[in-house]
Amino acid sequence: MISILLNIGLLLLSVSTLGFVYRVVKGPTTPDRVIALDAIGINLIGMTAITSVILRTEAFLEVILLLGILAFIGTVAFSKFLEKGVIIENERKS
């Protein structure tokens, strides 16, 4: 019973990831694509969690936190590039 529910959850996350992939490919502007990639990262976190429940292991719990940190830093870097043109400034203006 529980394994059927977990597989349904994985299926729903896969379908929603497909929707985000459509937004990444089609998205008219760059911010659309950045947001979609960020959401794909969050979906990957959920899929990792469900997979680790299915496999009955605790070995992937670090991966969850790692993916969250990496998705955050990547999104911040891309947003800064879109807003200011440089990612690492030599000296802040404001």
Add this chain to the structure above:
Amino acid sequence: MKTNDLILQTVTKIIIFLILAFSLHLFFAGHYTPGGGFIGGLMTAAALVLLLLAFDAKTVNKIFPIDFIQVAAIGLLIAVLTGIGSFFFDVPFLTQTFGYFDLPILGKTGLATAVLFDIGVYLVVIGVTMTIIQTIGEDE
């Protein structure tokens, strides 16, 4: 347009301690669970990169007045010295050992010399990653 990074800087000041604590956890947990020197060093470098993103290169240089090439060199030196240290006990190069000790707070703890080698890996990863990012990031 005048930009204001107040939210990003405030969030960074809190999150950076979480990332550093997580990287230290990954580093020390590497013997029995997933983790180790490589991913711990990468996470520490990620925390420093987040600091570079939220602030600027000069501020980060003022907070951490470290030459990261020297960090990589010190890490390599530590890794080689732990290998050479095995010669003093008449065993082959890079032989590792471990033992159980009674520490004041932790109680009976298993300490392995592989941790010393891992510290070398950790420092090399931090040094190389930050050197690459700082060299590419300079816009002048």
